[in-house]
Amino acid sequence: MTRRTSKPLRVGEVTIGGDTPIVVQSMTKTDTRDITATVNQIKYLEDCGCEIVRVAIPDKEAAKSLASIKKRVSIPIIADIHFDYRLALAALQASVDCLRLNPGNIRDREKIAIVVAAAKERKAPIRIGVNAGSLPANFQPDAPLAERMVNMALEQIRLMESLNFDLIKVSLKAFDVLTTIQAYQMIADKIPYPLHLGVTEAGLPRTGVIRSAIGIGILLYQGIGDTIRVSLSAHPCEEVFVAYEILKSLGVRQRGPTLVSCPSCGRAEVDIIALAEAVSKRLQKISKPIKVAVMGCVVNGPGEAKDADVGIACGKGKGVIFRKGEVVNTTNEDRFLEAITTEINSLNSRGLE
Ligand code: SF4
Numbered sequence: 001m002t003r004r005t006s007k008p009l010r011v012g013e014v015t016i017g018g019d020t021p022i023v024v025q026s027m028t029k030t031d032t033r034d035i036t037a038t039v040n041q042i043k044y045l046e047d048c049g050c051e052i053v054r055v056a057i058p059d060k061e062a063a064k065s066l067a068s069i070k071k072r073v074s075i076p077i078i079a080d081i082h083f084d085y086r087l088a089l090a091a092l093q094a095s096v097d098c099l100r101l102n103p104g105n106i107r108d109r110e111k112i113a114i115v116v117a118a119a120k121e122r123k124a125p126i127r128i129g130v131n132a133g134s135l136p137a138n139f140q141p142d143a144p145l146a147e148r149m150v151n152m153a154l155e156q157i158r159l160m161e162s163l164n165f166d167l168i169k170v171s172l173k174a175f176d177v178l179t180t181i182q183a184y185q186m187i188a189d190k191i192p193y194p195l196h197l198g199v200t201e202a203g204l205p206r207t208g209v210i211r212s213a214i215g216i217g218i219l220l221y222q223g224i225g226d227t228i229r230v231s232l233s234a235h236p237c238e239e240v241f242v243a244y245e246i247l248k249s250l251g252v253r254q255r256g257p258t259l260v261s262c263p264s265c266g267r268a269e270v271d272i273i274a275l276a277e278a279v280s281k282r283l284q285k286i287s288k289p290i291k292v293a294v295m296g297c298v299v300n301g302p303g304e305a306k307d308a309d310v311g312i313a314c315g316k317g318k319g320v321i322f323r324k325g326e327v328v329n330t331t332n333e334d335r336f337l338e339a340i341t342t343e344i345n346s347l348n349s350r351g352l353e
Pocket residue numbers: 262263264265266267268295296297300301304
């Protein structure tokens with residue numbers, strides 16, 4: 001995997017692009033005017049590992065509340081602006097770390113120039129966030145969708161460059177996974193700026209996780225992308241969890257534990273699905289990047305999961321605890337969950353050998 005070279009920029013204290021790790025972001029789902037609710041959700045997101053958070057700015061009151069929100073959280077905040085350039089100015093005044101502008105609905109070059117001047121003065125980057133769904137109908141109507149998205153971004157990039165502004169990052173999100181991939185591939189070697197990846201309106205977790213993993217995963221595998229946001233109709237911490245799972249699957253970042261569990265089959269003599277779910281819940285409190293296996297039979301289990309740091313292979317009435325494929329203990333069926341939890345906690349506190 002050779003990563004595309006991009007020009008790094010800073011969003012608050014977080015660097016995006018260059019050879020820095022792929023940054024995980026999410027978006028609050030609270031009313032930004034409700035300062036307490038928004039601060040609480042951002043803090044929760046920080047605990048989940050979210051590194052940058054975006055908040056919607058639907059009106060002036062929301063923009064104003066950014067100043068108080070910012071004082072009470074530690075991760076950088078991006079103000080999400082549509083339609084009204086004055087909201088971008090108000091967000092900058094409230095010391096937001098970065099803006100997201102939708103070029104599909106803020107079209108007036110003079111107004112964009114005013115925002116760019118204010119962002120430049122504060123050294124705040126701008127994400128040019130193209131959304132397939134909000135392209136103006138009269139914008140290159142005959143061109144393929146991915147091309148229209150790319151051209152919309154390029155038009156705004158060129159405008160900002162003509163104003164000597166280069167603190168730019170770009171996203172090109174569509175609901176259609178293939179259109180999204182195509183758009184990012186098209187723009188990747190045309191511009192030097194970091195790319196924010198995402199598949200928009202991906203849906204409920206059951207389908208949205210797949211759509212996001214395929215879209216974001218394929219691009220990352222091709223070396224494209226500097227920061228990611230998984231969009232799900234779910235709590236934003238779920239988005240962060242899925243984002244890290246995508247990064248972990250590609251071996252580009254590690255965070256928290258990984259659960260290996262067998263699918264179960266006719267050889268299993270215990271309810272492996274229930275045990276795996278119970279172990280998964282206990283792993284939520286674990287911070288170290290340990291690999292834990294839950295396997296359905298003693299004969300195949302330890303061997304099939306030998307790269308796990310710790311695991312349990314369950315048989316009828318009895319199971320074995322293993323570390324790196326070596327059996328270290330046996331346990332009775334009524335203590336399966338406790339036995340593996342004890343091993344996990346001990347590994348978490350003493351660290352990996
Ligand atoms: S580990 Fe055993 S129970 Fe689980 S899928 Fe493999 S053979 Fe079946």
